[in-house]
Amino acid sequence: MIAFLEGQLVEKQPTHVVMSVGGVGYEVIIPLSSFDRLPATGQSCRILTCEHLREDCHQLYGFMTEPERSMFVLLMTVSGIGPRLAVRALSGLSARELRAAIVGGDAKRLASISGIGKKIAERIVMELRDKIGPGEALEAVAGAREASAEDLKLRDAVMALIALGYKQAEARQMAAGAMKGGDSAGLSVEALVRRSLGGRRA
Numbered sequence: 324m325i326a327f328l329e330g331q332l333v334e335k336q337p338t339h340v341v342m343s344v345g346g347v348g349y350e351v352i353i354p355l356s357s358f359d360r361l362p363a364t365g366q367s368c369r370i371l372t373c374e375h376l377r378e379d380c381h382q383l384y385g386f387m388t389e390p391e392r393s394m395f396v397l398l399m400t401v402s403g404i405g406p407r408l409a410v411r412a413l414s415g416l417s418a419r420e421l422r423a424a425i426v427g428g429d430a431k432r433l434a435s436i437s438g439i440g441k442k443i444a445e446r447i448v449m450e451l452r453d454k455i456g457p458g459e460a461l462e463a464v465a466g467a468r469e470a471s472a473e474d475l476k477l478r479d480a481v482m483a484l485i486a487l488g489y490k491q492a493e494a495r496q497m498a499a500g501a502m503k504g505g506d507s508a509g510l511s512v513e514a515l516v517r518r519s520l521g522g523r524r525a
Contacts, residue, residue: 325372325383332368335361340385342370351385352406354395354413360387375406384410390418401450403443411438425451426495452492477502480515494519 328351330344337358342349351370362368370385371392384406386392391413398409398421412421415436424432425448433444477498484494501518510518 325374327369327371328383328385329369330367332362332364332366335364340368340370342368349383351383352410353385353387354391354410356391356413356417357385357387373406382406386413388418394418394421397451397454398447400454401443401447403446408438408443412436415439422455424448426455428452453490473502476510476512476515479512480519483512483516484519 328342328344328349330342332340333343333348334341335358337355339350339352340361342351351372353370357370370387371389373384373386373392373395375382375384384395386395395406395409395413398404398412399406404412412433416424416432421433423429428448430441430444430448433439433447434441436444439447480498480501481494484497489497497519498515501515
């Protein structure tokens with residue numbers, strides 16, 4: 324497996340690049356999110372890759388960041404989504420925006436991506452919602468801002484509920500409901516978990 328390519332960027336287009344590595348030119352398909360991060364043609368470049376092998380095709384897909392590659396691999400686990408559709412998804416939304424839409428169950432936003440209809444969007448949410456870790460979910464929902472103390476408390480409560488056997492989506496819903504109380508700011512993580520489970524307020 325080719326994990327990355329490092330060499331000279333010979334050609335770049337919004338859909339693909341050509342990398343010269345050790346005298347060999349590699350064509351790599353990329354999403355728009357990675358195209359925006361590429362250096363100028365002729366400069367050195369390091370691009371993360373994921374191989375897709377078929378009987379009639381051997382294609383490299385490239386990404387400038389690990390979150391992009393991880394989201395690509397995750398999307399490929401959804402039935403009905405191949406590599407080109409996964410790249411198209413990353414061209415329509417950033418990896419962070421995709422995670423936020425999946426965690427939030429926003430199938431409508433996913434369906435706005437060209438090539439992804441309502442049924443596939445709903446399938447993405449259904450099949451991937453519980454595959455995104457609590458930390459990644461919090462980061463996606465929080466967006467670019469730094470996580471606050473309340474965000475961290477919510478994350479810890481969700482992880483505690485998951486440890487108790489609840490599914491991630493259910494744990495997230497329970498903890499978020501418990502946080503809606505006016506006095507939630509003064510609650511410890513333990514008290515928040517008890518409230519999530521229906522216990523008395525601390």
